[in-house]
Amino acid sequence: MKRLLIFGLGYSGSAIAVAARSAGFEVAGTSRAAMSGSIAFDAADLAIQTATHLVSTAGPGPSGDPVLARYAAAIAAAPNLRWIGYLSSTVVYGDRGGGWVNEATPPAPTQDRGQRRVEAEDAWTRFAGRCPVDLFRLAGIYGPGRSAFDDLRTGRARRMVKPGHQFGRIHRDDIARAVVAAMSQDRPSGRRVLNLADDEPSESAVVVTEAASLLGLMPPPPVAFEDALPGMSPMARSFWAENRKVASAKTKAALGLAWLYPTYREGLRAILTQERGNGLP
Numbered sequence: 001m002k003r004l005l006i007f008g009l010g011y012s013g014s015a016i017a018v019a020a021r022s023a024g025f026e027v028a029g030t031s032r033a034a035m036s037g038s039i040a041f042d043a044a045d046l047a048i049q050t051a052t053h054l055v056s057t058a059g060p061g062p063s064g065d066p067v068l069a070r071y072a073a074a075i076a077a078a079p080n081l082r083w084i085g086y087l088s089s090t091v092v093y094g095d096r097g098g099g100w101v102n103e104a105t106p107p108a109p110t111q112d113r114g115q116r117r118v119e120a121e122d123a124w125t126r127f128a129g130r131c132p133v134d135l136f137r138l139a140g141i142y143g144p145g146r147s148a149f150d151d152l153r154t155g156r157a158r159r160m161v162k163p164g165h166q167f168g169r170i171h172r173d174d175i176a177r178a179v180v181a182a183m184s185q186d187r188p189s190g191r192r193v194l195n196l197a198d199d200e201p202s203e204s205a206v207v208v209t210e211a212a213s214l215l216g217l218m219p220p221p222p223v224a225f226e227d228a229l230p231g232m233s234p235m236a237r238s239f240w241a242e243n244r245k246v247a248s249a250k251t252k253a254a255l256g257l258a259w260l261y262p263t264y265r266e267g268l269r270a271i272l273t274q275e276r277g278n279g280l281p
Helices: 011-022 045-050 066-077 112-129 148-154 172-183 204-215 225-231 234-241 249-255 264-277
Strands: 003-007 026-031 053-056 083-089 132-138 140-142 159-161 169-171 190-196 222-224
Touching (some): 003 011, 003 045, 011 026, 053 172, 066 112, 083 112, 112 132, 112 190, 140 172, 140 264, 148 264, 172 190, 172 249, 204 264, 222 225, 225 234
Parallel strands (some): 003 053, 053 083, 083 132, 132 190, 159 222
16 A cells, blocks of 8 residues: 655645545645645644655745654654655755756755755755655746736736746646656655756746736736836745746656646646636636
């Protein structure tokens, strides 16, 4: 029996759960909110003891990784565990002035949240002596209910123009496929870095324009980055402060897959088809 425990049945975690069940895994997951079929975060001890595979989608806070703060000893003692996956972020690469990074590029965080991710990756790597540990560095996550369509429909979309600022994205379904492919492999103990980023880093304004076209709308007027900067939230400022392009060729080769949505164009079309099937305009 293959038993997967997912810490965090959120946007990505729920998609991983669906894909893992389809691949023959028995799946349990934790949630801080009351969700049907989920385990309370503070009641996961038994699930850890029976898990053969474990994925954490929980991001670190100022005090560190919340899963390891609560369950590091239990995970270290879990008798059946044979694979661990941790969903990290490409923020660990820091600002590269628009240059490329790949799976072999050493982390060089330029922000506190990037440094916290590096520390969390290192903490999960401590288990790599007993089983494989895969660190998934995710680009910008998008998918149904989380795309440029949502802001366009509500009139909140902005076509931010910052020439040369390109970044990668990854569709939720490709995250789930990559995680299940990784956990299904038979490989020795050790740490592995996997970049989950699509094949065409692109400027934000281009994606908004494409989404508007698919909806049959005029795109919002362009807004120069310099004009928008004074009113940005700290999180938005941190996003725009870094510029890098993330390669994932080694990851795709290691997992033996190609992205379902290699660029934002295929991803947006698939989202629109699904959302219109659910009654959205």
